[in-house]
Amino acid sequence: MSIDSARLLQKKKKQILESWINSQLAEDALREDMISNDELRANSEELLDTLLPLLTPKNVAEGDVSVFDPVTELLSGIAITRAKQGFTPRETAFYVFSLKEVVLNILQNEVTDDPQGLYEESFRLNKIIDGFAVTIFETFIKGREEVILRQTDEIAEISTPVIRIWDGILALPIIGTLDSARTQVVMENLLEEIVATGSSIAILDISGVPAVDSLVAQHLIKTVSATRLMGAECIISGIRPEIAQTVVHLGIDLSSIITKSTLASALKHAFQILKLEVKKPGAKERPFINK
Amino acid sequence: MMIIALSKDIMQIIREQDVVPFRNRVKENAVKIKMSLLNQTKLITAASELVRNMLKYAGGGQTIIEIITKERLTGIRLTFADQGPGIPDIQQAMKDGYSTGKSLGLGLPGAKRLVNEFAITSEKGKGTTVIIIKWTNG
Numbered sequence: 227m228s229i230d231s232a233r234l235l236q237k238k239k240k241q242i243l244e245s246w247i248n249s250q251l252a253e254d255a256l257r258e259d260m261i262s263n264d265e266l267r268a269n270s271e272e273l274l275d276t277l278l279p280l281l282t283p284k285n286v287a288e289g290d291v292s293v294f295d296p297v298t299e300l301l302s303g304i305a306i307t308r309a310k311q312g313f314t315p316r317e318t319a320f321y322v323f324s325l326k327e328v329v330l331n332i333l334q335n336e337v338t339d340d341p342q343g344l345y346e347e348s349f350r351l352n353k354i355i356d357g358f359a360v361t362i363f364e365t366f367i368k369g370r371e372e373v374i375l376r377q378t379d380e381i382a383e384i385s386t387p388v389i390r391i392w393d394g395i396l397a398l399p400i401i402g403t404l405d406s407a408r409t410q411v412v413m414e415n416l417l418e419e420i421v422a423t424g425s426s427i428a429i430l431d432i433s434g435v436p437a438v439d440s441l442v443a444q445h446l447i448k449t450v451s452a453t454r455l456m457g458a459e460c461i462i463s464g465i466r467p468e469i470a471q472t473v474v475h476l477g478i479d480l481s482s483i484i485t486k487s488t489l490a491s492a493l494k495h496a497f498q499i500l501k502l503e504v505k506k507p508g509a510k511e512r513p514f515i516n517k
Numbered sequence: 518m519m520i521i522a523l524s525k526d527i528m529q530i531i532r533e534q535d536v537v538p539f540r541n542r543v544k545e546n547a548v549k550i551k552m553s554l555l556n557q558t559k560l561i562t563a564a565s566e567l568v569r570n571m572l573k574y575a576g577g578g579q580t581i582i583e584i585i586t587k588e589r590l591t592g593i594r595l596t597f598a599d600q601g602p603g604i605p606d607i608q609q610a611m612k613d614g615y616s617t618g619k620s621l622g623l624g625l626p627g628a629k630r631l632v633n634e635f636a637i638t639s640e641k642g643k644g645t646t647v648i649i650i651k652w653t654n655g
Contacts, residue, residue, distance in 0.1 A: 403537055437540065437558065439565040440623040468558040476562060476627035477613055 231333060231347050232281040238332050243267075243274055245328045253320055261311075273300055273325075286350050291357055301358055302365040309369025318366050319359060326355040386412050388419040395496045396425045397489065399464075401434030409445040413452055426458050427496045431489050433464030443478040450483050459484070459499060463492035519587070522594070526582040536568055539580060543595065546582055550591050552653045560593060560651040563628035567597045567647050570624050574617075575601020575644065585650070592633070592652035600644040607639055 235242065247270055251263075277297045285293050301322070308318045330348055337344045386408070391397045398416055402408070416428055430449065435442065446462060453460040463486040465473075473480060486492040497504065526546070528539050543564050547557045571578045578599030585594045604610045611629065616622035625647075629635040634650040 405533060405536075437561050437565055439562050439569070440621045440627060441565075441569055444621050468555045471555055472558050472562045472631065475559065475630045476566075477623050477630065478621065478627075 230283055231286060231351065232278065232283065234336055235281060235329065235332065236278045238336070239274055239278060242328055242332060243271055245331070246270055246274075246325055249324045249328060250321065253324065269304060270325075273297065273304075276300055281351075281354075286347070286354065294354065294357070297358065298361050301362050305362045305365040306369040306372075309366045310373060315363070315366060318362055322355060322359045322362050326352065329355070382408070382411065386415050388415050390419075390423055390425070391429075391493065392496070392502075394423075394425050394500060395427045395429065395493070396420065396423065397429045397431060397493075399431040399434060399489075402436075404432075404435060404442045404445050406445070409449065413449050416449065417452060417456055420453065420456050420458050427461065427499060428453050428458055429461045429463055429489065429492045429496065431464040431492070432462060432469075433466070433489070435464075438469050438473055438478075440476060440478060443473065443476075443480065447480075447483070461486060461492045461495060463487070463489045520585050520594075521587070523584045523586060528580045528582070529577070530568055530571060530580055531577040533572060535577075536565065536572070539568055540565055543582055543593065546584055546593055547651075550584055550593070550653055552593070552651070556651060556653065556655065559631040560595075560649075563631040563649055563651070564595055566624040566628045567595070567649070571597050571599045571601070571645075573620075575599035578644070590652045590655070592650055592655065594648065594650045597647045598644065599646075603641040603643055603645055604637075604639040605641060607637060611637075 247267055250266060250270070277294075280294055280297065291298075304321070305318055308321075329351060333348060333351070334344065337347070385401055387399070389397045389399070396416070396419055398412065400408075400412060404412070416430075419425070420428060430446065432438065432446070438446075450460040450462070461484045462480070465485050465487055484492075484495065486495060524546070526542060528535070528542060530536070530539060540561050543561055544557060547560055552560070568580065571580075576599075578597060578601070580598075581594075581596040583594040583596075585592055609615055611626050612622075613626050614622040616624075625637070628647075628649065632649040632651045633655040634648075636648045637645065639645040
């Protein structure tokens with residue numbers, strides 16, 4: 227004889243919902259600042275309404291996962307929302323595990339005369355609800371990954387600004403690691419801006435690049451060559467003492483490129499090329515920057 | 518003359534995104550033993566070259582970061598082990614400007630110049646292992 231847990235549990239739906247919500251509320255991990263009581267209740271009730279009718283003896287016995295697709299879908303939605311709201315994995319997992327506890331409890335209370343059947347039924351239900359927990363984990367992580375991906379895109383976008391610091395002079399501060407993808411973005415932005423502003427000098431500032439290895443150097447050389455093809459001159463600034471020594475030991479030849487230690491000296495050099503002078507007002511014939 | 522390892526840190530390198538965390542870990546260890554900024558930069562740059570080689574030619578591998586002592590010296594030992602195709606001619610690979618890829622060909626010889634000790638073994642079809650040591654005041 228098998229136990230018809232579907233009918234049994236459906237009859238007890240109200241009780242399940244109450245115990246489930248109580249157990250969620252009792253858990254310390256529940257973030258009342260993030261989810262309201264009403265929302266939690268609505269969520270939980272909807273899930274029970276979808277799940278319980280599907281727990282027919284046939285579905286439970288066969289353990290076929292695909293029949294529970296509507297539930298999985300619902301759970302995925304909940305997991306993704308929670309991931310975006312910043313719930314911890316523990317809080318999210320507890321949502322499903324607390325349901326399991328309640329369901330098994332009720333089953334145990336109702337079935338008192340058939341220990342063997344109770345064991346088998348509990349085992350099957352266990353398996354099904356564990357399947358839901360796995361789904362929740364998966365989608366929760368996916369939700370978090372989406373957040374990370376979005377942030378990565380944002381960082382890539384804001385980390386390559388091209389600044390027009392003078393008429394005809396562009397500056398491009400590079401912060402972080404220069405990999406192939408970054409170089410591509412940097413080069414594209416720089417070349418486009420050179421055309422758009424009609425600039426003849428570009429300053430690449432690498433103060434914010436933590437390490438210059440041969441790959442980074444190669445990318446820099448490529449960017450400089452491309453700038454020169456556009457008829458503009460490229461100055462690399464922000465070379466720190468330790469970077470200079472490392473580059474020499476590494477054997478990278480940067481002598482064909484104009485390099486300066488600071489952005490200020492690069493700007494000074496740019497002024498010289500453009501035959502500009504910066505003077506203090508009143509100071510006669512004594513240029514402030516250019517000698 | 519025995520080398521004693523004081524700490525050991527193993528990191529798997531699988532994707533290009535693993536390079537930066539690996540470099541940061543090397544830096545943390547170097548800072549811990551009070552390595553000078555110049556030597557830190559040299560070590561990190563050498564590590565960066567070798568880890569990129571590993572990714573490019575062998576599709577990744579395993580790295581070990583160790584703090585070691587030998588007599589009164591302290592330093593960092595890095596091991597890069599991959600299971601790639603191996604290097605057919607190590608002598609040629611150690612020459613400046615030689616590259617089978619389209620790079621500057623400075624990775625291996627450059628890394629050797631940046632550290633105190635450099636050992637490379639490679640077996641065709643089995644993989645390559647590079648071990649480097651940088652002493653705190655070396």
